[in-house]
Amino acid sequence: MISSPLLSPMEEEPYLEIYLDQCLNQDEPASTSSHLFSPIGPYDAYLHISSNQETLASHLEPSKDTSDFSSVDLSFLPDELNQENIEQTFTEGKEGVEGNHETQGDPSRLQELSEKNNNDICTHNLSLSNSGLHQLSDGTSTLPSPENSNSSFFPLTSMTPLTPMTPVSEGSGIVPQLQNIVSTVNLACKLDLKKIALHAKNAEYNPKRFAAVIMRIREPRTTALIFSSGKMVCTGAKSEELSRLAARKFARVVQKLGFPARFLDFKIQNMVGSCDVRFPIRLESLVLTHQQFSSYEPELFPGLVYRMVKPRIVLLIFVSGKVVLTGAKERSEIYEAFENIYPILKGFKKA
């Protein structure tokens, strides 16, 4: 018996047996259950497996927009915290498994399910460990590194499903990277743009073209538009903190030029993130099924523009699998939007 990351062999046995029972109920040859005994590699490998295959968990995801841990079997966690959930999750798990057989979704999905059912148990187990681990990390203050998790066992602090701080869930193993943050700040004093352009090396000012000074700093690599009213727009930072730091540096430059600049109402206006799902996407089919949200005009733009309602984010989806998310005011909106779109995109993976 191999040891799974979070349980000692003794504790995990009864739960494995229950899984095996479920598995025998399905029309799968017994040899496929050998997947449970596949040797454990680095933790990262499991993240990638679950991202590659159509997991049971993603089918079980309820339509709630918050965390989808309620349908996930958390029975491997210590008893007193989740006794009440065990029964519920088991029945849901069973329904989910049976439900998958009856799914009359696209033929591709059905085909996937029949092919992948043998893998589902393995990934289900692994995805639980993912979800369990990250739920645990909510409670603890430091994020455990994946390599350490194999040996330690973390006490569970809270059972209520929380939106994870780190954006990894069973659905995908992919984290969108932030590419650009746009923020505004009020310097609260009238500025003489000509004087700024004259005294600062990193400023350009062309009043015939645009009525603001364009100033750039090297660290963090950002650009600011400074208006004569004292308002400033800062763009190009890769994180919220960097944007704030950059805005402060710009304000400091203006201060050193002799203006009584302050730093009021710093606000992040827009955040742009991008990621890669690493499989090609049939945009024509996506626009047919999600017509009310998508706009795909190959004559105008090669990507599909998906306007998600909750959270209010615009996603640009390309045939290569790259996704750009924009319109967020908070980092969590980007992560949430990606987690919402990932199962939809997976549905078009082999269409």
Add this chain to the structure above:
Amino acid sequence: MSGGAQGRGRCPDCGCAELVEDSHYSQSQLVCADCGCVVSEGLLTTTFADEGHLREVTYSKSTGENERVSRSQQRGLRRVRDLCRVLQLPSTFEETAVSYYQRAFQHPGLHAARLQKKEVLVGCCVLVTCRQHNWPLTMGTICTLLYANLELFSGTYLQIVKVLGLDVPALSLADLVKTYCSSFKLFQASPSVAVKFVEDKEKMIPRTLQLVELASETWLVTGRHPVPVITAAAYLAWRSLQPGGRLTCSLSRFCKLAGVDLPHPAYLRVQELLAILLRMAGQLAWLRILNLDKQTVVKHIGDLLQHRCILLRQAFRDEAEEEEDGQQEEGEEAGSSTLEVLERKRPASSPPPLLPPCMLRPPKRPCPTPADSRITGDEDISDSEIEQYLRTPREIKDFQRAQAASQAVSGAPTPS
């Protein structure tokens, strides 16, 4: 009111030339002075001045219908009708397009737009109508008809779809193929088209359709402009139908013969299609021994299209099956994604994956993963760091002198 009788015509009864304008109550009548027969009566319409001159007043003018509609909107509606007639659209399309234009005109954003945008709006309404009836009309066609640039057209089109909340279906590729190919001038011999280049429409269009379907199955159509794909497919289909005389004909020559513009991406599409066809040909035993290249494979396009389903499946392995095999064979070093599966060592004889061309090309530069820094945003900012961005007084003087000098040389007005 009574006026002179000259120049009003003759009485039909007695032939007398003396016709008097007389009014019976408020209705004016033209009466023969001799026999009293009423030659003509006033019209039951409104405008006093016009009736005074016995000129007919049209319904739309008399009811004031057009007074409600501004002149600019009237002009736009007329343009919509003209455009529909030029494109020879059915009459129902005209009414729909007119109603869209009227609705769009209500919106303040479009109401106050410049004339150029209103002109483009005409095209957008017609395009939306055509799309909704599955009439294949490309944006390029409308832009050339309206002499508009595509950027303005695209902005207005997306705006109007959002503003009116319209549900616009996608351009139907099959219909576009038929319309586009029917516009070719290859179906009859003419001074510019030699007999060996003439092709039967009924043979060319189905083959082009099959090639376009092949392209869409192999990811050559998604995300790309549809017209170059169709041009490329038509070119290959035309060549394959009579390879004897046509193998040497280039794409640009073909477009000149057909009388259509050559879209630049068509070159790439031809290459991509040929690559797919070569892969498929590699699966047929009797073609494998021939060692086909991009020219000679054209001769066998007919056979390849006939068996395309099976050949595609054999020629390109499905990534799903690859992953499954990968999983079962290489348990611990599990493949992380489609791309990494490609990069790993696999037997040289295994077929390549069926992916869009953008995924097959190696990435231009590696995407840098950002350093996970613990920046709080409230760090101290050193003075020296800020001072590096400021000019010294000496530099300021130099800069001002240089600016003044350059302004004096160029003769520009006072510097900024």
